[in-house]
Amino acid sequence: MQYGNNRPNTSLKQYMIKQPSGPTRNLDYSHNERDSVVDQDTMIRPMLPSGHGRSFKLFYKVLARLPIPLQHLLATLLDRARDPEPEAYDVHSQDTLAIRIAVWGWLPLLAFASALGMALIACAFTNSRDGGTGLRIFFYPGLLLIFAPTALRLISPVPSRIERIGLLCIAGICCYFIKVMGSPLYFSFYNEFLHWRTADDIAGSGHLFTQNSLLPVSSYYPGLEIVTNALSALGGIDTFNSGLVVIGVARLLMVLTLFVLNEQMFKSPRMASIAVILYMANPHFLLYDSQFGYESLALPLAVFVMLVTASYQSIFLRLSNSKPYPSRIMFPKAQSGDLRWLTLTTWIVLLALTFTHHMTDFSIEALLIVWALVYGFLHLTPLHRSNIARTALFGVLVSVAWISFSGNPVVDYLSSYFSDTLNQLGGILAGTGSSRQLFAGSSSEPTLLWERVVMAFSVVLVVLGLPFGLLGIWQRYCSNALICTFGIISLFYPISQVFRFTSVGGNLTDRAAAVLFIPLGSVLAIFITQFCPTRRLNRRQSSLIACVISVIFLGGSILGAGAGLSSLPGPYDLGDPRAIEIEGIQAAKWAYSYLGPDNRVGTDAINQVLMGSYGDEQVGTPAMNHIEIASVFFSLRLGPEELAILRMAQVRYLAVDQRLSQFLPESGTYFSDAEPDANQHTTPISIKALTKFNNVSQINRVFDSGNIVIYDVRGLINASKEY
Amino acid sequence: MRLKNIDLLLAAMIALMNIILVLLPGYPSVIGIVLALPLVFLLPGYTLTEALFYKRPFDGVYRCIFTLGLSLAIDILSGFILNIFPIGLWSTSWAIFLGLLTVLFSLLVAYLRRGSSIGGIRLPKFGFGIHQYILLGLSIVVAILSIEYSAIGVVQQPHPDLTQLWMLPSTQANNNCAIRLGVHSFETTSVTYQLTMAINGVQANTWSPVVLAPQEEWDRLVPIPPRYTSGIYIEVRLYKSDKPRTVYRTVHLTLNKSGGGKEEKCNIG
Numbered sequence: 001m002q003y004g005n006n007r008p009n010t011s012l013k014q015y016m017i018k019q020p021s022g023p024t025r026n027l028d029y030s031h032n033e034r035d036s037v038v039d040q041d042t043m044i045r046p047m048l049p050s051g052h053g054r055s056f057k058l059f060y061k062v063l064a065r066l067p068i069p070l071q072h073l074l075a076t077l078l079d080r081a082r083d084p085e086p087e088a089y090d091v092h093s094q095d096t097l098a099i100r101i102a103v104w105g106w107l108p109l110l111a112f113a114s115a116l117g118m119a120l121i122a123c124a125f126t127n128s129r130d131g132g133t134g135l136r137i138f139f140y141p142g143l144l145l146i147f148a149p150t151a152l153r154l155i156s157p158v159p160s161r162i163e164r165i166g167l168l169c170i171a172g173i174c175c176y177f178i179k180v181m182g183s184p185l186y187f188s189f190y191n192e193f194l195h196w197r198t199a200d201d202i203a204g205s206g207h208l209f210t211q212n213s214l215l216p217v218s219s220y221y222p223g224l225e226i227v228t229n230a231l232s233a234l235g236g237i238d239t240f241n242s243g244l245v246v247i248g249v250a251r252l253l254m255v256l257t258l259f260v261l262n263e264q265m266f267k268s269p270r271m272a273s274i275a276v277i278l279y280m281a282n283p284h285f286l287l288y289d290s291q292f293g294y295e296s297l298a299l300p301l302a303v304f305v306m307l308v309t310a311s312y313q314s315i316f317l318r319l320s321n322s323k324p325y326p327s328r329i330m331f332p333k334a335q336s337g338d339l340r341w342l343t344l345t346t347w348i349v350l351l352a353l354t355f356t357h358h359m360t361d362f363s364i365e366a367l368l369i370v371w372a373l374v375y376g377f378l379h380l381t382p383l384h385r386s387n388i389a390r391t392a393l394f395g396v397l398v399s400v401a402w403i404s405f406s407g408n409p410v411v412d413y414l415s416s417y418f419s420d421t422l423n424q425l426g427g428i429l430a431g432t433g434s435s436r437q438l439f440a441g442s443s444s445e446p447t448l449l450w451e452r453v454v455m456a457f458s459v460v461l462v463v464l465g466l467p468f469g470l471l472g473i474w475q476r477y478c479s480n481a482l483i484c485t486f487g488i489i490s491l492f493y494p495i496s497q498v499f500r501f502t503s504v505g506g507n508l509t510d511r512a513a514a515v516l517f518i519p520l521g522s523v524l525a526i527f528i529t530q531f532c533p534t535r536r537l538n539r540r541q542s543s544l545i546a547c548v549i550s551v552i553f554l555g556g557s558i559l560g561a562g563a564g565l566s567s568l569p570g571p572y573d574l575g576d577p578r579a580i581e582i583e584g585i586q587a588a589k590w591a592y593s594y595l596g597p598d599n600r601v602g603t604d605a606i607n608q609v610l611m612g613s614y615g616d617e618q619v620g621t622p623a624m625n626h627i628e629i630a631s632v633f634f635s636l637r638l639g640p641e642e643l644a645i646l647r648m649a650q651v652r653y654l655a656v657d658q659r660l661s662q663f664l665p666e667s668g669t670y671f672s673d674a675e676p677d678a679n680q681h682t683t684p685i686s687i688k689a690l691t692k693f694n695n696v697s698q699i700n701r702v703f704d705s706g707n708i709v710i711y712d713v714r715g716l717i718n719a720s721k722e723y
Numbered sequence: 724m725r726l727k728n729i730d731l732l733l734a735a736m737i738a739l740m741n742i743i744l745v746l747l748p749g750y751p752s753v754i755g756i757v758l759a760l761p762l763v764f765l766l767p768g769y770t771l772t773e774a775l776f777y778k779r780p781f782d783g784v785y786r787c788i789f790t791l792g793l794s795l796a797i798d799i800l801s802g803f804i805l806n807i808f809p810i811g812l813w814s815t816s817w818a819i820f821l822g823l824l825t826v827l828f829s830l831l832v833a834y835l836r837r838g839s840s841i842g843g844i845r846l847p848k849f850g851f852g853i854h855q856y857i858l859l860g861l862s863i864v865v866a867i868l869s870i871e872y873s874a875i876g877v878v879q880q881p882h883p884d885l886t887q888l889w890m891l892p893s894t895q896a897n898n899n900c901a902i903r904l905g906v907h908s909f910e911t912t913s914v915t916y917q918l919t920m921a922i923n924g925v926q927a928n929t930w931s932p933v934v935l936a937p938q939e940e941w942d943r944l945v946p947i948p949p950r951y952t953s954g955i956y957i958e959v960r961l962y963k964s965d966k967p968r969t970v971y972r973t974v975h976l977t978l979n980k981s982g983g984g985k986e987e988k989c990n991i992g
Contacts (some may be wrong), residue, residue, distance in 0.1 A: 206811030226802030
């Protein structure tokens with residue numbers, strides 16, 4: 001295919017004259033070529049729609065009025081976007097051999113480079129824990145050593161499929177090990193404690209749905225904790241080690257499933273590997289989705305559902321068309337009887353997903369609905385006969401049934417979260433609220449300027465690449481329902497960025513990215529392969545693309561690591577994981593040993609998770625009893641209002657961490673979003689407010705470890721109200 | 724026939740070994756984890772995949788995905804099923820349920836495979852050269868050492884002076900008030916402490932210096948003299964021997980006696 005090479009100076013008009021009916025070019029495609037483009041969930045049509053119809057003629061007419069240089073540019077862009085064989089590669093015989101047979105190529109070498117990257121990161125973490133300044137010096141080179149050579153290799157057309165899969169698995173697992181190295185002996189992320197509590201409740205009672213005062217909704221989505229419990233019970237290991245293995249397996253499944261899904265869509269291992277490496281650049285891949293949290297397990301299950309549904313569509317259409325099979329599909333000898341088993345497989349996993357994570361479940365159902373609508377719009381199958389529609393309906397019904405399950409608090413939980421975010425956004429738009437400084441945080445360690453630039457660049461590069469990817473879809477994949485669906489969903493990425501201006505919404509944007517990068521990775525992979533076809537690819541271009549992907553990855557990782565890399569190990573700071581340290585853990589263990597479990601303890605957010613997990617106490621979160629006790633800690637005196645709050649919440653002990661008077665909270669809140677001046681703190685809590693309990697005669701100071709003091713307030717709340 | 728179903732035999736054997744193992748008291752955790760890993764992550768999914776798609780040759784990566792994905796899904800749904808029964812989610816119930824499921828699926832696959840030439844898992848051929856093996860081996864070693872180094876870093880992470888002082892009310896056999904007093908050192912070296920106790924502002928007790936090694940704990944049950952009846956305010960102060968004038972930790976509590984005679988109780992006030 002020489003088509004894309006010889007038209008550098010063609011204006012749009014000339015281009016149209018040369019290509020009076022652009023799509024007719026598609027008629028010249030060989031049969032195999034059409035297969036490679038559109039055979040997944042696509043009915044093969046005689047012509048692709050690009051350049052067709054009145055609307056397209058009008059489009060070209062409008063464009064023809066543009067200045068000639070712009071026309072040249074547009075012509076080149078369109079030319080590239082509709083390149084039917086961007087993957088065509090003029091290879092030497094040795095390379096051809098490398099592609100044909102399953103060789104491992106550079107995999108051992110790059111595995112060693114990744115291991116060296118891990119070693120550098122281990123040095124970074126140890127240095128940072130010791131109070132040194134070497135975190136950035138070792139961490140960034142280590143991270144790039146794991147990622148950049150792999151990205152460079154995957155862009156090359158030479159590696160075999162098995163090498164690509166191996167490289168992706170190594171990169172994915174190494175990224176997971178970075179999180180493990182951050183806290184190799186105990187859980188250290190806030191969310192991990194929430195799920196640890198559920199897992200321990202299951203291990204202790206042998207049953208599901210025990211009350212979790214840290215995160216009530218977690219008890220109703222116990223998929224992760226069930227698998228952890230199974231391994232922990234059978235293997236005789238603790239929840240922490242069992243959780244590490246479960247999340248590691250989930251990570252492996254995520255990489256493999258995403259690769260195969262993209263491979264099915266594009267029929268190209270190279271495009272699939274580029275899509276997966278781009279997915280790894282999402283801000284939550286490095287740390288958040290490596291933690292012991294329900295999303296880490298739910299995401300691979302969600303992609304699995306997509307994969308099996310896509311396989312069903314592919315086989316269904318192949319059987320309908322009696323078309324020959326390409327060399328690598330899931331079931332080369334599939335028969336119609338297999339379709340029902342594929343549906344059964346999808347539904348089993350979808351059911352498991354429903355019980356694992358609410359937001360991932362809702363997201364996948366939204367995607368299935370859009371996919372079904374696109375499928376109907378393309379007139380591939382009547383909507384009521386579409387398997388995608390049936391699967392979406394099944395998913396929605398199961399989700400609704402589960403939401404309606406007695407006691408499931410998910411609606412309240414999510415609605416309060418989203419309403420807070422939308423209210424803040426509304427306030428900013430109306431001018432009544434102030435917007436947050438972008439790509440900065442309230443950590444005691446500032447985010448460096450270059451880090452903020454890289455973070456901004458990572459977002460901008462993705463947003464800039466998106467239109468070109470969409471152009472590629474329009475020109476080349478517009479009859480593939482799943483790719484079109486991905487194109488539509490990827491549009492939510494730029495929209496989601498507006499939430500970065502809110503103090504609570506930045507987290508929402510990054511959380512959304514974990515899901516949105518699944519389609520975004522594919523769309524950007526289309527952009528890269530269509531606009532940098534392999535036959536034009538030289539070392540400089542490959543390096544440039546690898547650099548750009550690495551910048552996106554680095555920016556995403558810095559975003560995910562929090563302001564001033566505060567989510568990585570280091571000296572104490574008021575946020576997870578650095579605030580999870582020996583004093584808090586030992587105080588919680590003391591509470592469990594000497595006060596016993598299930599006491600109601602009022603304390604700050606960090607000590608809540610420690611008291612709720614290590615201490616097995618009932619922590620006074622507003623989620624538990626809708627009583628906000630934070631104002632008791634903020635008030636300079638213990639007056640009747642504070643006393644009434646303590647009585648209503650039936651608090652028995654107060655655990656006061658005096659370090660709250662030295663640091664601003666990284667998350668914006670000391671206790672919860674309902675506290676006074678939440679997300680707007682400019683100074684730490686007054687030490688007077690924290691030590692006021694010392695001078696109240698009916699409060700007993702029963703524990704003192706220097707920073708953490710535990711007060712017994714039973715005497716006070718049981719005393720007469722005339723106090 | 725046997726060779727054709729060697730994968731199923733292996734699966735059933737591992738499943739049965741898991742069941743036997745959980746019934747044995749005090750098995751080594753290494754054996755437990757080695758047997759549990761395939762039962763949780765591989766066998767249910769593998770055997771179900773084989774049962775559903777036994778006629779179709781699978782690509783290795785697809786097989787791996789289906790095995791892992793379906794195993795995880797089966798585990799989750801199994802948890803819900805076990806929760807319905809009083810037996811709950813314990814090691815025995817997990818081993819029996821997942822084990823029987825695996826055996827059941829294996830028998831089904833063996834039945835479906837009868838008379839068929841297809842079957843059995845084909846082990847992947849890696850085809851590495853010696854240099855590649857060395858590099859991969861080195862990679863694994865470096866990765867393990869990196870994680871180990873991080874773990875050592877966590878253990879040896881310097882932390883500020885940490886000593887816990889605590890005091891809780893207690894009741895003696897003769898219903899007299901008492902307190903339980905404890906000191907737990909998490910300092911990096913041995914530390915000598917001095918403890919003082921005052922009741923209602925009057926010095927009541929001083930202990931001889933207490934020397935605690937790191938992680939060592941000291942605790943005492945201290946009876947309160949019966950002459951104190953109500954509103955007993957007890958304050959305990961801890962000093963470090965190198966700074967005898969600076970209070971290092973302090974706790975206090977107020978005790979009240981309620982009832983009378985044999986019913987007398989010591990309450991926190």
